[in-house]
Amino acid sequence: MKIPHLRVLWSFARPHKGALVVGLVLALLGSAAGLATPMVTKWVLDSLGTSESLAGPVLTLLAVFVVGAAIWLTQWILLGTVGERVVLRARETMVRRFFRAKVAEVAKRPSGELVTRVTSDTVLLREAASSSVIGLINGVVLLIGTLVLMSVLDSVLLLTTVAAVVVVIILFAVLMPGIAKEQTKVQERVGALGGVLEGALRAIRTVKASRAEDRQSARIMVDAEAAAEHGVRAVRRTAVAWMVSWSGIQLAIIVILGVGAWRVGEGLLEVSSLIAFLLYAFQLMEPIMELSQNMTALQSGIAAAKRIREVDAIDVETDAPGAGAGTPGGGGPVLELRDVTADYGGEPVLRDVSLVVPRRGHLAIVGPSGAGKTTLFSLVMRFLEPAGGTLLFDGRPYGEQTYAAVRSRLAYVEQETPIVPGTIRDNLLFTHPDATEEELRRALDEVRLADKIDALPEGMDTSLTSSSVSGGQRQRIALARAILRTPEVLLLDEATAQVDSLTEAAIHDCIRRRAAEGAVVTVAHRLSTVIDADTIVVMDDGRVHAQGTHESLLVTSPLYRDLVEALRISTVPAPL
Numbered sequence: 001m002k003i004p005h006l007r008v009l010w011s012f013a014r015p016h017k018g019a020l021v022v023g024l025v026l027a028l029l030g031s032a033a034g035l036a037t038p039m040v041t042k043w044v045l046d047s048l049g050t051s052e053s054l055a056g057p058v059l060t061l062l063a064v065f066v067v068g069a070a071i072w073l074t075q076w077i078l079l080g081t082v083g084e085r086v087v088l089r090a091r092e093t094m095v096r097r098f099f100r101a102k103v104a105e106v107a108k109r110p111s112g113e114l115v116t117r118v119t120s121d122t123v124l125l126r127e128a129a130s131s132s133v134i135g136l137i138n139g140v141v142l143l144i145g146t147l148v149l150m151s152v153l154d155s156v157l158l159l160t161t162v163a164a165v166v167v168v169i170i171l172f173a174v175l176m177p178g179i180a181k182e183q184t185k186v187q188e189r190v191g192a193l194g195g196v197l198e199g200a201l202r203a204i205r206t207v208k209a210s211r212a213e214d215r216q217s218a219r220i221m222v223d224a225e226a227a228a229e230h231g232v233r234a235v236r237r238t239a240v241a242w243m244v245s246w247s248g249i250q251l252a253i254i255v256i257l258g259v260g261a262w263r264v265g266e267g268l269l270e271v272s273s274l275i276a277f278l279l280y281a282f283q284l285m286e287p288i289m290e291l292s293q294n295m296t297a298l299q300s301g302i303a304a305a306k307r308i309r310e311v312d313a314i315d316v317e318t319d320a321p322g323a324g325a326g327t328p329g330g331g332g333p334v335l336e337l338r339d340v341t342a343d344y345g346g347e348p349v350l351r352d353v354s355l356v357v358p359r360r361g362h363l364a365i366v367g368p369s370g371a372g373k374t375t376l377f378s379l380v381m382r383f384l385e386p387a388g389g390t391l392l393f394d395g396r397p398y399g400e401q402t403y404a405a406v407r408s409r410l411a412y413v414e415q416e417t418p419i420v421p422g423t424i425r426d427n428l429l430f431t432h433p434d435a436t437e438e439e440l441r442r443a444l445d446e447v448r449l450a451d452k453i454d455a456l457p458e459g460m461d462t463s464l465t466s467s468s469v470s471g472g473q474r475q476r477i478a479l480a481r482a483i484l485r486t487p488e489v490l491l492l493d494e495a496t497a498q499v500d501s502l503t504e505a506a507i508h509d510c511i512r513r514r515a516a517e518g519a520v521v522t523v524a525h526r527l528s529t530v531i532d533a534d535t536i537v538v539m540d541d542g543r544v545h546a547q548g549t550h551e552s553l554l555v556t557s558p559l560y561r562d563l564v565e566a567l568r569i570s571t572v573p574a575p576l
């Protein structure tokens with residue numbers, strides 16, 4: 001096993017080194033008690049033939065047994081606790097990192113795969129980072145101790161034992177790496193399975209609509225079957241290793257019995273020594289078992305530790321040195337983009353975009369699919385860093401402000417997943433957990449949801465995961481969350497899906513009211529939203545193509561005319 005691999009594991013165990021040292025000492029003391037037992041048994045047997053009292057040796061045997069049991073109990077609890085702490089810490093580090101990570105870093109990985117790192121890889125780490133190394137050291141000490149004490153009893157019988165032990169060790173050395181490799185593959189496949197399964201369950205409606213249930217199950221089963229196949233291979237190798245070792249030791253015991261009996265007959269060995277020797281031979285499986293089990297745990301633990309440590313490489317959002325909170329309410333525009341270019345690692349998807357968002361009013365962004373509207377929002381929310389150009393909030397570049405400072409002054413309603421797990425109340429309180437009941441009601445009134453939610457048996461405490469809240473209502477809940485406290489800029493990525501007229505009217509009114517108090521920027525997919533805007537920005541192929549009011553753009557921009565025509569056709573005539 002290579003040292004750098006162990007170092008990864010050690011990085012998890014290091015905070016608990018005190019407990020681990022105590023665990024090692026206890027393990028060694030426990031082994032010493034185990035090693036002493038056959039010798040004390042011999043003492044008991046030797047006392048039988050003499051006038052010596054049996055009380056001494058029997059009490060000693062009892063004491064060794066009690067002390068040994070107490071040591072094992074303490075060590076088990078101690079190391080078990082360390083293992084759980086290691087798991088907890090690893091989980092905490094990963095969970096925190098996921099949420100501090102840059103959006104692109106999380107978005108590019110299947111989330112189910114990230115979840116398996118937190119749920120299942122950490123379990124493999126438990127044994128490896130707590131008891132494995134101790135078990136290995138202890139196993140070696142126990143094995144050597146047993147052989148040394150055997151040699152004290154009878155060196156001829158020892159030869160038989162050593163031969164068996166050597167065979168067993170060679171066998172394990174040959175089979176072990178293969179077992180570990182198979183187990184690593186199992187983990188990788190389970191990770192891949194988690195990734196695909198999570199994505200497929202998320203898209204359950206599409207799966208069913210496409211009648212792809214069986215195909216999707218089959219695709220996931222490829223990973224499940226591969227995991228099982230590797231698992232079976234590991235089990236087979238382990239079983240062979242155990243079977244051969246166990247048989248080897250049993251065979252050695254039979255030989256010891258035969259040779260020992262002959263030597264006793266010849267007067268070369270005492271019966272008590274033969275019995276003690278046999279007790280050691282019976283115990284021999286213990287260190288071998290300990291060595292092999294811990295070796296396996298260590299290897300799969302190292303693989304898991306590496307997967308967990310990969311999470312550390314995920315880039316996190318870090319505020320620039322000296323970045324501050326920013327000062328609210330200057331005189332100029334609230335938001336400004338100057339020659340902003342952006343990409344996702346390839347060709348630019350936004351080129352030299354300049355835009356001014358006034359402190360009040362509604363600015364709608366329209367454009368064909370792929371024009372870069374969502375990317376523009378990602379830049380404003382700092383989910384994405386610009387490749388060139390500058391974004392300014394209140395006249396100060398984004399880089400001079402912290403992520404939290406910028407976001408605290410923006411409210412964002414995303415198009416696809418605007419709801420977080422939990423109840424309606426949890427969702428409303430998500431941005432401002434300290435909001436009062438009155439504020440919640442006011443926000444719900446504004447999006448015309450108060451009556452609907454009052455009519456639910458559990459009201460605001462209705463769970464959104466299992467509720468009968470419609471898509472349009474979900475959007476309105478997200479909007480209510482965004483307007484709970486008047487944001488300086490409200491960013492609304494309108495749902496492309498058709499919504500009911502009540503939702504449309506509610507959103508519409510809400511935008512109008514908010515635009516009177518602050519800035520509202522929408523990625524507009526509905527004609528009513530577009531027409532109502534004070535300024536409309538037409539985007540095409542990553543550039544600002546035109547800008548103006550509905551009337552002026554109808555005259556100056558053929559692209560805008562086309563877009564309006566398309567929206568007119570695609571939307572149910574809206575209350576304009």
Ligand SMILES: Nc1ncnc2c1ncn2[C@@H]1O[C@H](COP(=O)(O)OP(=O)(O)OP(=O)(O)O)[C@@H](O)[C@H]1O
Pocket residue numbers: 344349367368369370371372373374375376
């Ligand atoms: N995460 C990403 N990685 C790579 N390319 C991306 C990513 N997100 C968007 N793009 C690309 O950037 C371009 C702009 O996409 P964007 O989502 O901003 O457009 P949009 O105007 O919002 O489109 P739509 O109206 O269809 O939502 C597209 O060509 C798209 O393929």
